[in-house]
Amino acid sequence: MNISKILNSLPGLSVLVAGDICLDRWCSYDPSLSEPSRETGIPRLAVVSTETTPGAAGVVASNLAALGVGRVTVLGAVGMDGHAFELIEALRRRGIDPSHLVREPRIPTFTYTKLINLKTGEEDQPRVDYVLARRPPAEADSAVVTSFERLAPKADVIIVSDQAETDEGGVVTQALRDAMTRVAVEHPGKTIWVDSRKRGEHYRRVLLKLNEQEAEECCQRIGRPDYQSLRRLIEHGTLIVTRGEKGALVCTEEGMRNVPARAVASPVDICGAGDAFNAGASVAFALTGDPELAVRMGNTVASVTIMKRGTGTASASEVLAAMAQTASG
Numbered sequence: 001m002n003i004s005k006i007l008n009s010l011p012g013l014s015v016l017v018a019g020d021i022c023l024d025r026w027c028s029y030d031p032s033l034s035e036p037s038r039e040t041g042i043p044r045l046a047v048v049s050t051e052t053t054p055g056a057a058g059v060v061a062s063n064l065a066a067l068g069v070g071r072v073t074v075l076g077a078v079g080m081d082g083h084a085f086e087l088i089e090a091l092r093r094r095g096i097d098p099s100h101l102v103r104e105p106r107i108p109t110f111t112y113t114k115l116i117n118l119k120t121g122e123e124d125q126p127r128v129d130y131v132l133a134r135r136p137p138a139e140a141d142s143a144v145v146t147s148f149e150r151l152a153p154k155a156d157v158i159i160v161s162d163q164a165e166t167d168e169g170g171v172v173t174q175a176l177r178d179a180m181t182r183v184a185v186e187h188p189g190k191t192i193w194v195d196s197r198k199r200g201e202h203y204r205r206v207l208l209k210l211n212e213q214e215a216e217e218c219c220q221r222i223g224r225p226d227y228q229s230l231r232r233l234i235e236h237g238t239l240i241v242t243r244g245e246k247g248a249l250v251c252t253e254e255g256m257r258n259v260p261a262r263a264v265a266s267p268v269d270i271c272g273a274g275d276a277f278n279a280g281a282s283v284a285f286a287l288t289g290d291p292e293l294a295v296r297m298g299n300t301v302a303s304v305t306i307m308k309r310g311t312g313t314a315s316a317s318e319v320l321a322a323m324a325q326t327a328s329g
Contacts, residue, residue: 001288003297003323007068007316009287014071015064016151018144019161020170021076021101022055022110023087024311029125030118045115045125052086054094055112057161059272059311061096063279063301064159066313073155075147076171077102077140083109083130100147104140107132110170133166136173144171145179152183152190157286159278160206162196169199181205191286195278201233207285209240211274227251238291242277248299250291259295262303262326272311277302280319300326 001009033046054062057074064072074091078084078101087109091098108130115125135141152158160180164170184192184205192206200210200218208231210218218230231239231251239251247260281298285291297319304314304322314322 001293003284003293003300004320006284006287006293006297007319010068010283010316011070013069013156013283013286014073014154015061015069015157015159015283016073016075016148016155017057017061017064017159017161018075018148018176019057019172020110020163021057021061021074021078021087021091021161022112022163023058023083023090024053024055025083025086025111025113026051026053026116026310027113028116028118032119047115048118052090053311054087054090054096055311056110056163056275057159058087058091058096059275059313060159060161060279061091062094062311063276063305063313064283065094065096066315067279067283067301067319068316069283071097073097073100073151075100075102075144075151077104077107077136077144079103079107079109080105081109083111087111100151102140102143102147104137106137107140110164131166132164132170133168135168136171141173141175145173145175148176148179149183152179152192153187155190157282158183158190158192159282160192160194160196161275161278162194162199165197172196172199174202177203191282193278193282193285195274201230203234205235207236207238207240208234209242209278209281211242212244215239215241227256238285240281240291240295242274248295250295252291257292259292259299261299262322264303264306267306269309269312270306273302273306275311276305276314280314 027047029045111130113128162172241249277298280301281294284297285294305312
């Protein structure tokens, strides 16, 4: 099977995206209106327009929908705040099912607020993030785990996005990791694809994808010097380590091989490239079982999105065009 056939097969797939489903708020401010507050004298940023898009695991889900996956469902926990309303609406606009998000009034909706200068088009102010800096309430944790155990067996592919950088983590708790292991054992042929920024070494029986920095930090934490040791600790036949423009290392029982990235001149915005890679590579691996082909698919999807501002997506036609351009070049 090649990438073209993979794309043709996507409408028949059902994918569950679990973990840190976030909201990206792109707020344009007009510096000419930034007068100090009359009450406090503190300078203000005058936001004149806002665009909302799904972030973190939501970027993965958005790319799956853009590629043509038949059913994309997200699972995570959000607050009872306005950001949750904006996130749910942003997901629905993209044809993504948000009905299994757990609503929890005691937590904030994980939100990245990005401030864009209207005059320059640049993000030039500190970002304002709403983060879960403590463990989620036990009731929310239990509800997410229960839903995962119910939804996971029905999904053709499961993608887990563990993006929280706080010490306590976010939605992906140890209870949810244990549930993933149980599903992996009970359904050994199912692809469970995990991307974790800070806790890769705590997963078992799943395909772990890390970037180079995350993989190095994992190896340091476990006191083992190489990626193969990490793969054996995870107890899966494949570990993938992305290396940006250098490509990605595929680590299997047979050894390690680097799969080159698709060359792109002057990327516009690399934000969300890893999430785009996850979307393309995970479904390719599920359909073919070939990790090198999966990496090529993921690299191609990401090469399209980095030519767009913000956390862009890649359609099937754009992926095919990128392949044709590479072949002709």
